Amino acid sequence: xxxxxxxxxWELDNTLWDGVVCDATSTTPKPEALRTLRSLSDRGIWHAxxxxxxxxxxxxxxxxxxxxxxxxxxxxxxxxxxAAIVRIARTLGLSLDSIAFxxxxxxxxxxxxxxxxxxxxxxxxxxxxxxxxxxxxPVLCTxxxxxxxxxxxxxxxx
Numbered sequence: 001x002x003x004x005x006x007x008x009x010w011e012l013d014n015t016l017w018d019g020v021v022c023d024a025t026s027t028t029p030k031p032e033a034l035r036t037l038r039s040l041s042d043r044g045i046w047h048a049x050x051x052x053x054x055x056x057x058x059x060x061x062x063x064x065x066x067x068x069x070x071x072x073x074x075x076x077x078x079x080x081x082x083a084a085i086v087r088i089a090r091t092l093g094l095s096l097d098s099i100a101f102x103x104x105x106x107x108x109x110x111x112x113x114x115x116x117x118x119x120x121x122x123x124x125x126x127x128x129x130x131x132x133x134x135x136x137x138p139v140l141c142t143x144x145x146x147x148x149x150x151x152x153x154x155x156x157x158x
Contacts, residue, residue, distance in 0.1 A: 003098050004138045005120070007046040007072070008130070009085055011103035012061075013053060015124040021061050022054050029065050032128035037070055039131045043138055046092060048073040050084035050101070081108055082115035100135065102127060 010033075013020040017027040037047060047070055051058060055076045062068040073091045075084035081101070089096050097118040103109050104124035113121050120135060130136050 002120075002135070003095065005045060005100050005135050006094050006098040007048055007088070007092060007100070008040060008136075009048045009050050009088055009099060009101045009119075010071075011081070011101075011105070011108060011124070012049060012051045012058060014104040015102060015127070016067075017061070017065070020053075021057050027061050027065075029067065030127065034067070036127050036130050037067065040136060041070060043136070045136065045138070046072040048075070048088045048092070050075045050081045050088065052076075052078055052081070080111060080115070082112045082119075085112060085116060085119060102130070 010016050013022075013027075016033045016037075017029045019027045021027050041047065049058075049062075049071050053076055058076050059068070059074075062071070062074075073088045075087055077084070081103070085099060085101060086096070088094075089099055095118075096116055100120040100122060101109065101112050102122045102124055103112075106123070109121040109123065112119055122130060
């Protein structure tokens with residue numbers, strides 16, 4: 001039996017919001033993504049970001065949409081997403097088998113699945129159903145935990 005999920009790592013472009021932050025003057029979070037963020041957070045599941053993008057523009061978009069504080073770890077850069085997920089796991093003190101990853105791009109999900117087979121990968125088109133999947137229903141629901149772990153470094157750019 002796999003351990004319960006403790007963290008959902010999000011790609012942002014075309015996943016959390018419509019569009020690509022570097023290509024657009026405005027991005028809008030998807031309503032189903034916001035519902036999923038809130039619902040999973042209420043269950044005590046942390047959220048993190050692994051995104052290939054411009055760091056400053058991406059952080060500005062997270063602040064502008066009022067979701068920056070919902071993420072316990074943020075990795076923004078141009079490297080492999082699997083490497084970003086490993087850094088997130090270390091930062092949060094989580095095992096890789098307690099992490100899930102959601103992305104709109106099949107090639108990105110495949111890269112993570114190949115490099116980190118213990119990480120559960122989901123397509124962005126399924127964001128609205130993640131909350132009903134058994135993997136996202138912890139046996140013990142502790143509620144939201146706004147306190148990041150010791151040694152926490154919210155933003156990293158690689």
